[in-house]
Amino acid sequence: MVDASQGIEAQTLANVYKALELGLAILPVVNKIDLPQAEPELVREEIARVIGIPAERSILASARTGEGVDRILEAVVTALPAPVGDPEAPLRALIFDCKYDAYRGVVVYVRVMDGRLRSGTQIRMMASQGTFTVDEVGIFRPAMAAVEELTAGEVGYLIASIRNVRDSKVGDTITEVARPTKEPLPGYRQVSPMVWAGLFPVDGDDYQGLKEALDRLQLNDAALTFEPETSAALGFGFRCGFLGLLHMEIVQERLEREFQLNLITTAPSVAYQVTLRNGSSVEIDNPDQLPEVGMIETIAEPRVKLEIVVPREHLGGIMELCQERRGEFVQLEYQPPGERALLTYDLPLGEIIHDFYDQLKSRSRGYASMDYQLTGYRAEQLVKLDVLVAGNKVDALSIIVHRQQASNQGRKLVQRLREVIPRQLFEVAIQAAIGGKVIARETVPALRKDVIAKCYGGDISRKRKLLEKQREGKQRMKRVGSVEIPQEAFMAVLSLDR
Amino acid sequence: MIADPGRPLARSLYLHIPFCDTRCPYCDFAIHIGGDHLHQPYVEAVIRELDWLADSRRPQLGLETVYLGGGTPGLLALPLLEQLLAAVEQRFGIAEGAEVTIEANPSGLTEELARSWLALGINRVSLGVQSLDDRALRWLGRNHDSATAEAALRAAAAAGLENLSCDLIYAIPEQPTSVFASGLRRLLSYQPPHVSCYELTVEPSTALARWVTSGRVLGPKEQDFVEQHRLARELLEEAGLLQYEVSNYARPGSESRHNLAYWQGRHYLAAGCGAHGFIDREAAEGLGFSLSPEDVGVRYWNLRNAATYIKQVTVRGHGRRGHEALDHEQRRLELLACGLRLRAGVELSEPRQLVEADRLAHLGLVTIAGNRVAATPRGIEVLDRVTLELAAS
Numbered sequence: 108m109v110d111a112s113q114g115i116e117a118q119t120l121a122n123v124y125k126a127l128e129l130g131l132a133i134l135p136v137v138n139k140i141d142l143p144q145a146e147p148e149l150v151r152e153e154i155a156r157v158i159g160i161p162a163e164r165s166i167l168a169s170a171r172t173g174e175g176v177d178r179i180l181e182a183v184v185t186a187l188p189a190p191v192g193d194p195e196a197p198l199r200a201l202i203f204d205c206k207y208d209a210y211r212g213v214v215v216y217v218r219v220m221d222g223r224l225r226s227g228t229q230i231r232m233m234a235s236q237g238t239f240t241v242d243e244v245g246i247f248r249p250a251m252a253a254v255e256e257l258t259a260g261e262v263g264y265l266i267a268s269i270r271n272v273r274d275s276k277v278g279d280t281i282t283e284v285a286r287p288t289k290e291p292l293p294g295y296r297q298v299s300p301m302v303w304a305g306l307f308p309v310d311g312d313d314y315q316g317l318k319e320a321l322d323r324l325q326l327n328d329a330a331l332t333f334e335p336e337t338s339a340a341l342g343f344g345f346r347c348g349f350l351g352l353l354h355m356e357i358v359q360e361r362l363e364r365e366f367q368l369n370l371i372t373t374a375p376s377v378a379y380q381v382t383l384r385n386g387s388s389v390e391i392d393n394p395d396q397l398p399e400v401g402m403i404e405t406i407a408e409p410r411v412k413l414e415i416v417v418p419r420e421h422l423g424g425i426m427e428l429c430q431e432r433r434g435e436f437v438q439l440e441y442q443p444p445g446e447r448a449l450l451t452y453d454l455p456l457g458e459i460i461h462d463f464y465d466q467l468k469s470r471s472r473g474y475a476s477m478d479y480q481l482t483g484y485r486a487e488q489l490v491k492l493d494v495l496v497a498g499n500k501v502d503a504l505s506i507i508v509h510r511q512q513a514s515n516q517g518r519k520l521v522q523r524l525r526e527v528i529p530r531q532l533f534e535v536a537i538q539a540a541i542g543g544k545v546i547a548r549e550t551v552p553a554l555r556k557d558v559i560a561k562c563y564g565g566d567i568s569r570k571r572k573l574l575e576k577q578r579e580g581k582q583r584m585k586r587v588g589s590v591e592i593p594q595e596a597f598m599a600v601l602s603l604d605r
Numbered sequence: 606m607i608a609d610p611g612r613p614l615a616r617s618l619y620l621h622i623p624f625c626d627t628r629c630p631y632c633d634f635a636i637h638i639g640g641d642h643l644h645q646p647y648v649e650a651v652i653r654e655l656d657w658l659a660d661s662r663r664p665q666l667g668l669e670t671v672y673l674g675g676g677t678p679g680l681l682a683l684p685l686l687e688q689l690l691a692a693v694e695q696r697f698g699i700a701e702g703a704e705v706t707i708e709a710n711p712s713g714l715t716e717e718l719a720r721s722w723l724a725l726g727i728n729r730v731s732l733g734v735q736s737l738d739d740r741a742l743r744w745l746g747r748n749h750d751s752a753t754a755e756a757a758l759r760a761a762a763a764a765g766l767e768n769l770s771c772d773l774i775y776a777i778p779e780q781p782t783s784v785f786a787s788g789l790r791r792l793l794s795y796q797p798p799h800v801s802c803y804e805l806t807v808e809p810s811t812a813l814a815r816w817v818t819s820g821r822v823l824g825p826k827e828q829d830f831v832e833q834h835r836l837a838r839e840l841l842e843e844a845g846l847l848q849y850e851v852s853n854y855a856r857p858g859s860e861s862r863h864n865l866a867y868w869q870g871r872h873y874l875a876a877g878c879g880a881h882g883f884i885d886r887e888a889a890e891g892l893g894f895s896l897s898p899e900d901v902g903v904r905y906w907n908l909r910n911a912a913t914y915i916k917q918v919t920v921r922g923h924g925r926r927g928h929e930a931l932d933h934e935q936r937r938l939e940l941l942a943c944g945l946r947l948r949a950g951v952e953l954s955e956p957r958q959l960v961e962a963d964r965l966a967h968l969g970l971v972t973i974a975g976n977r978v979a980a981t982p983r984g985i986e987v988l989d990r991v992t993l994e995l996a997a998s
Contacts (some may be wrong), residue, residue, distance in 0.1 A: 203966060532990060556827050558988040560804045560834065560852045565619055565867055565881035568904050571939050574989075578997045589964070596845050 111137045111145035113151055116476035117416040132187050141169040158417055192259030198283040201292050204327050205275050213269040218262045225256040229284035237266035237274040238557030272326040296418045298330045300348025302460050303392035305336050305345030305373040314343050320366040340501045340587045351459055373503045375598040377457045380407040380484050394505040397491045400542050407484040409456040410563040414478050421449050421471035428466055432458035462601050492517050495538040506600050518547040523599040525549040535590055615671040617866045621877030622678035623911045629744045630812035633881025635909040648685045650918040652692040654876040657922040659696040667700035670863035681710025693779045704862045711757035712749045719764030729768040737788035741780045755919045758795045767804055770799035775833040776825040777805050782832050793844045798859035802837045803852040804830055868943045878914035881906045900930035942992050949978025961998035
């Protein structure tokens with residue numbers, strides 16, 4: 108699917124290559140052709156040149172007006188291969204998603220590869236080993252509609268009074284108890300998280316609620332990992348692993364919106380491989396876990412191959428961004444020649460997760476797109492930057508940075524924190540330190556005046572309402588030691604202007 | 606939990622008289638400019654509203670404080686004032702020794718007028734001096750100069766009006782602290798027993814707010830506030846006027862009993878446009894408010910526009926625009942917020958609040974005696990935050 112006004116983006120390209128590797132049929136669709144700035148014919152030609160599919164095979168469509176949708180459906184039938192599978196063979200159904208329904212338990216979304224699935228079938232989840240009796244099967248049109256039977260090649264859902272979300276794992280194979288298959292389906296490759304962050308409830312009483320919410324999300328998000336974490340500053344929470352920043356934002360957003368949790372998210376981190384002087388090595392995904400400097404031989408950080416598609420006029424700014432982020436130039440191609448550049452860099456993943464995407468967009472007026480793949484680890488001169496607030500180290504604010512950038516980053520970080528930490532009843536020192544040595548310091552001056560010295564008449568309601576509002580705002584802050592720190596302070600490192 | 610000092614009956618009455626000669630650019634009170642012809646119908650409307658208030662079918666004990674605020678109630682002609690006070694006396698009774706206050710401007714306050722007010726039973730005058738610096742008075746858009754203010758102070762003394770309060774504004778932009786100090790010293794030479802000293806606040810949708818936003822004038826500065834607030838306290842206390850509330854100073858015994866009722870969380874009736882009242886549950890039910898079981902009292906407020914107010918009172922008997930029923934928690938919060946403004950402070954009994962108070966005491970912001978917590982001079986400068994810390998704990 109290509110946007111008729113944007114052309115092929117980096118992620119689309121990456122996904123096309125993956126699909127080609129797997130030998131999948133490709134059906135190109137040019138969407139949003141109703142936009143005034145749409146150039147459908149140019150985009151068709153671009154697809155022909157870059158991906159090699161003849162221009163006339165790209166379907167022009169608009170999801171908004173519905174134009175071309177009939178042609179897409181027709182092409183799905185004629186151009187894509189029909190599912191293969193044997194309805195008479197033992198049941199093999201792939202779980203590709205599921206959701207939790209408070210009344211009916213887990214609703215399992217399945218693709219039936221072989222065999223048949225109907226109400227009354229005794230099924231077994233091959234990995235989790237649970238057995239259940241199917242109550243209902245159905246298809247999506249797109250609301251759930253019960254049917255008699257799902258058979259090989261069909262996609263639908265099943266309900267079987269499954270109460271525990273852990274019994275239904277995305278990627279697991281369902282078979283029949285009476286006539287099981289020998290071989291489970293290969294399922295999905297386990298994707299591993301690349302980015303970690305701590306999630307802490309602002310109100311400690313919400314810890315259990317956060318745990319249940321994460322459990323619930325993991326049900327159809329196998330890439331999300333979490334384990335309990337304790338922070339001296341933030342109390343009990345979870346260290347969560349995400350595929351990337353977007354994934355992290357989605358999870359955070361869902362936790363707050365769907366589960367009404369008030370959360371503090373710490374700055375995201377990548378996983379570092381630390382080799383110790385005694386020869387052993389550890390992997391850490393939380394800067395605070397970094398061993399004593401004296402014990403460390405090397406710290407290696409993950410690197411990625413970063414591909415960026417960018418219009419030629421913005422190339423300079425984007426290359427500058429990559430250089431600033433310790434990137435090493437790999438190659439530059441123009442496709443089509445002279446118009447858009449495909450830029451490849453070798454770059455530390457840790458640099459990408461800190462405000463890289465927003466910078467990419469702002470320096471290309473929104474036109475650049477990116478995709479990256481992990482390539483390996485490389486030892487670098489990395490150090491842990493600690494932050495002390497009113498003399499106390501705030502573990503949740505520690506970050507790992509390159510030695511050469513450490514003092515600059517430390518200075519900017521404390522400046523940013525001075526802006527976001529409101530004035531308190533006493534002066535608050537904010538310091539950045541490396542291995543106990545302070546490299547930057549800022550001060551939040553004490554509040555001088557905060558009282559309305561005025562005659563209110565008898566309007567006490569106004570005063571009380573103001574107080575109630577302030578109290579609500581205060582509850583969104585975390586008291587660390589004796590200092591109230593707002594949620595955004597823990598993400599301050601993300602918005603450092605470098 | 607703070608002990609509830611509210612008595613079963615409101616013993617205070619606030620009457621709002623909106624008339625003014627001009628609107629000062631910083632003022633956001635409910636006022637009405639010009640139109641003497643409205644005075645008579647307005648006073649009649651207020652009296653009708655008193656009928657409605659008196660209708661709470663409760664035995665009346667007599668009011669201990671009556672406060673004529675504004676606006677400029679001093680502008681009301683004597684016969685109208687007499688009519689109004691007679692109506693109050695007739696419906697509620699005014700207790701022996703009650704405090705009856707009128708707000709007045711220096712312009713027009715003569716010895717004769719002050720004597721007439723005393724004769725009507727008005728025994729306290731709150732005088733809008735605001736400043737004794739002519740430049741500052743012009744900046745504030747007041748229609749009097751310092752000579753007029755001083756003449757009014759002399760007139761009040763000559764009439765034998767002992768219970769005099771003077772309003773004074775500080776942190777006026779462009780006024781140096783030294784000028785503020787000499788004005789205050791001059792005011793103190795008249796030995797007023799009560800001074801209300803409040804900061805210039807830029808209220809939204811006033812002319813001042815527009816000037817500040819457009820950059821025509823500078824807003825009040827934090828530096829000036831802190832300096833002048835400290836200086837005022839120092840000079841006033843030196844003269845024997847103690848800071849009994851954030852903005853109010855009095856010789857012991859001369860505190861405003863009416864304003865104390867607000868801060869101590871007592872009940873008070875109110876009539877007139879823009880007026881706010883606070884009544885207990887039983888009185889509220891008597892007046893036809895519908896309450897839920899957990900409500901402990903009702904705050905109500907009236908229409909702000911004088912003409913609209915008169916119209917509504919004529920039709921419905923009252924000028925009410927809105928009200929809110931208070932539950933126990935809201936009441937508790939108010940008692941805390943208001944009580945902390947007083948020199949005497951508040952009684953706290955929740956352990957968490959006492960722990961927080963102890964932390965604030967270590968920061969030099971409050972003192973604790975038993976369970977009673979009171980703000981220190983430094984604590985008063987940041988009192989809203991101190992209150993928030995205690996309220997949120």
